Amino acid sequence: MFERFTKEARAVVVGAQQQARELGHETIGTEHTLLSLLAGDNGAIRDALSNRGVDQTSVRQAIIEHVGDHSEATTIADRDAEDAAALKAIGIDLDAVRAAIEENFGAGALRLPRPAPKKRGIFGRFQTGTSHIPFSPRNKKVLELSLREAIRLKHNYIAPEHIMLGLLREGAGLAALILAEKAVDFDAVREQLTRSLNSHAA
Structure with missing residues (x-):
């Protein structure tokens, strides 16, 4: 077909x-x-x-x-919001902590490193490392x-x-x-x- x-x-x-x-x-x-x-x-x-x-x-x-x-970005954002709420409940202001770290270690100190570039497979396509998703x-x-x-x-x-x-x-x-x-x-x-x-x- x-x-x-x-x-x-x-x-x-x-x-x-x-x-x-x-x-x-x-x-x-x-x-x-x-x-x-x-x-x-x-x-x-x-x-x-x-x-x-x-x-x-x-x-x-x-x-x-x-x-x-259920994308990874949404999951991470939801987890970050939950973490911030949990810390606030015990009296820790996450924004104040971030500001103090950036003041001591420089702007962007909390940024994650850039991911490694994707490798090309034998047919020249990028390998994504993700598994096959089946059709319903x-x-x-x-x-x-x-x-x-x-x-x-x-x-x-x-x-x-x-x-x-x-x-x-x-x-x-x-x-x-x-x-x-x-x-x-x-x-x-x-x-x-x-x-x-x-x-x-x-």
Whole structure:
């Protein structure tokens, strides 16, 4: 099936994994695929959804509201806030301690050292050191449905629009819930994307 994916559609799949990783999520859900579709260069999808008030920022915020942001930066910030509150409870002002350290040891004394540069793998790609994130069953279904949408439209390739059509057809994942909460008319979006695909195929 993946041999039918266009370069842009493959970028959506890779982008969904990146979106899940950035949010610190353990599976790649339909919501990450939607976020990746909106982050890409696909004007047809952005036009179909932005006309209905849906964009990358609003979808990311909705994902965080539903699932949370488990990224390392958020976890560290939350831990720092908890530590500051605990120290304040026993009479220690963390800001005063930081100021005293910087006064004695110089500005930036508390900054962490810069991380070592990422190493390139044998294929020239950067090694991230992060483990593989699996696709959720619903998201696997979306990718299967994107193939069915391509077959339905008599296309021998799968483009990002087909993935979006598959997402709409699946209709039960978090992406569909977010779109429904934003009062998106699935049929209207489906029709607009089908027209766009057919105009490119003609």
